[in-house]
Amino acid sequence: MRTSARALGPRRDAGRRVVLLTVEFDAMVRCATIMTPSLPTAVPRDPAERPKELPVSESETPDPTPTPRPTPRPAPRPKPPSPAALAGRKPSAPLIPVAPPVQDYDEDSIRQALAFGDIDENGVVVVQDGTQKRELGPAxxxxxxxALTPFARGYLDLVAFLDVTQQRxxxxxxxxxxxxxxxENLRKNMKEPQVIGDIPALRARAAELREAAKEKIHVLEQERLEARETATTERTAFVESIEELVATDPERMxxxxxxxxMRGMVGEWKRMQKEGPSLDRATEDALWKRLSSARSAFDRKRRQFFSxxxxxxAEAEKVREDIIRRAEEMxxxxxxxxxxxxxxxxxxxWRAAPRGNRKKDDAQWARxxxxxxxxxxxxxEDLRATDAEQKENLARKEELLTEAEALDPSTDLExxxxxxxxxxxxxxxxxxxxxxxxxxIEDRLRTVExxxxxxxxxEWRRTDPRTRARVEGASSQLHEAISSYQEDLDRARxxxxxxxIRKAEEALExxxxWLEVIERSARDLG
Incomplete structure (x- = not known):
């Protein structure tokens, strides 16, 4: 599991942090000395006599530097570790923000702080800490x-410490x-500080700073959770897309x-791990297990499909070989x-045969x-020769059609x-x-026929004796019928x-x- 960049801190800021850690270690030593109950009597008052601070450039730290104020110094002062030593290991003690450079505080601030301290009858320095008095050590x-001024300066150092914390x-x-x-620095520095001043106000301000820090932590935690949730959704969607791909029908894939x-799947997963926030171990392991299982299923399906x-x-090649054999025989x-x-x-x-290897299919199709x-x-070639012959036949038949259409059966039928x-x-x-x-041309010949x-x-109807006899007999019968119907008409009149009268006229007509039709037929026969 890779270590979170947020937990380790950006590596690109390592150089800047080395300088900050060196200066913060120096400030820690000063504040630790302030909080010690027994303070040395010889505190250098001249700034020139105090050890010089390590330089810190504005580009190396984002903290704005407040107005420099002096701070008490232990004697002798321990030598701070080198930047190389701090770069190679974490400091053994919790660090505090950078304190301002040492210089004298104004007399009014010191005098206001002194109002909260005193020396009791036993020669012990005491401070009014809210409703109780607390002993700090022998005067x-x-x-x-x-005797009280070093403790007052310690108080002002803590005020400066809170100023720097607020700026941070x-x-x-x-x-x-x-x-x-x-x-952590607020907790340690504000736990019964060995200073003289308005300690309740100091604690109240420190409590406000703690709440502000906790609120920022809460916001960062929410952002981290949201980022983790987003990353979880993104990676889950990625895993589901791979599973959906694996579930595709092999014939349509x-x-x-x-x-x-699938080959780029692991690289994409590592990219999401590197660029996004880390997930909880159980979620990430479960997603990776699903991803690994999908990859195994894909490899298995691919082997089965191609097998x-x-x-x-092979079956397609066999079927097509049989078709080619029969084609070559004909x-x-x-x-x-x-x-x-x-x-x-x-x-x-051939069209219904199963598909085969493309190269083999092409070779078999060529055969x-x-x-x-x-x-x-x-x-x-045979059709072209036949076509030329048929065109000659067509010309001869068209000549025969011309001869047939010129025949006149009315002049000499035989x-x-x-x-x-x-x-x-x-x-x-x-x-x-x-x-x-x-x-x-067939239709033209049928017309002549x-x-x-x-x-x-x-001609047959005209010359047939039986037809003539039938026509003459019908004509005679009609003449007799007409005479009879004429008599009926006379009687009706x-x-x-x-x-x-009307019925008799209709029957006679x-x-x-009928007689007219038969007589016309008789004339045609004659």
Missing amino acids: TSTDRDE LAAPALTQADLNRLL SWKSSGER HLDEQH QHSTDWGPTVRAYRSLMDE FKAAQDTFFTARN KAKEAMRSIQDRWDEAGKVPRSDMRR RSLRQAEED QSGDPER ARRQ
Whole structure:
């Protein structure tokens, strides 16, 4: 599990932190001395006699430096560790923010702080800490102000410490580790401080700073939780997308693009780990287990798919080889019609055959097409020769049609019939014509044949004795019927009955019309 960058702190700021740690260690030593009950009597009052502070540039720390104020110093002062030593290990004691450079405090501030301290009858320095008095240690001088002033300066050092802490809290780039360190420093420095001054006010201010720090920690924690939740959602969505990819039907999966995505899966997971916040161990382990399981399932499905695909390709190759064998057996056939139908059937089988390896499919298709081309090339050459012959046949038949259409059966029916029989014999000898012209010329010949048959039927009806006898008998019967119906009409007119007259007239007129038709037929026969 990789260590969180937030927990370790940005590595790029290591150099700046080394300088800050050195200065903070120096401030820690000063405050620790202030909080010690027994203080030395010899405190250098001249700033020139005090040890110099390590320089801190504005680019190395974001803390604004308040007005310099003096702070009491232990004698002798312990030597601070080197930056190289601090860079290689954590400080053994909690660090506090940078204290201002040592210089004298103004007399009014010292005098206000002295008002909270005193020396009791036993020569012990005491401080008014809220409602109780607390002993700080034996007085080092009989003069009250001289004995209490170092404690008052310690109080002002703590005020300066809170000022710096407040400035640090206002910085925009604080991490949770920074805030935890500030809280620890506040806790240690404000636990019964060995100073003289308005300690309740100091504690109240420190409590406000603690609440502000806790609020920032709470905000950072919420941001961290939200970032973790977002990262969890993002990584879960990533894992689900991989699982969805693995669940795709093998027949519909693009194995090339899917394989590339699966190969980049671990790199993408590591990128999300590196760039995003760390997840809790259980969640990250569960997601990684799902991701690893999906990768294993993908590899298994790919092996199974391509194994099955190899079997399909082998079967497809076998089926197509059989089709090619039959195609090559027919390629020199001259039985055009059945062979064309057989090749069409083979093409249907080729399309229905399972897919094989592309290279082998292409090679087999080339062999199958070569067999077809051999047959159809020979057939097309034969068709071209046949087409030329049929065009010559068409020209001969059109000449015969012209001769047939010139026949006139009305002048000499028997001669026209004999000429037609000669034309029909020569028509059959002429042979086949192009399919596109066949119906046209056949229809013209059938028209001439129908006209001859009609003329022959008309002549037969005209010269048949039985037909003539039937016509004459019908005419005689109609003449007798007309005479009878004429008598009926005369009697009806004599009776004066209009209905009877009308019926008699209609019956007589019908017989006259029939007689007219029969007499016209008799004239045609004659």
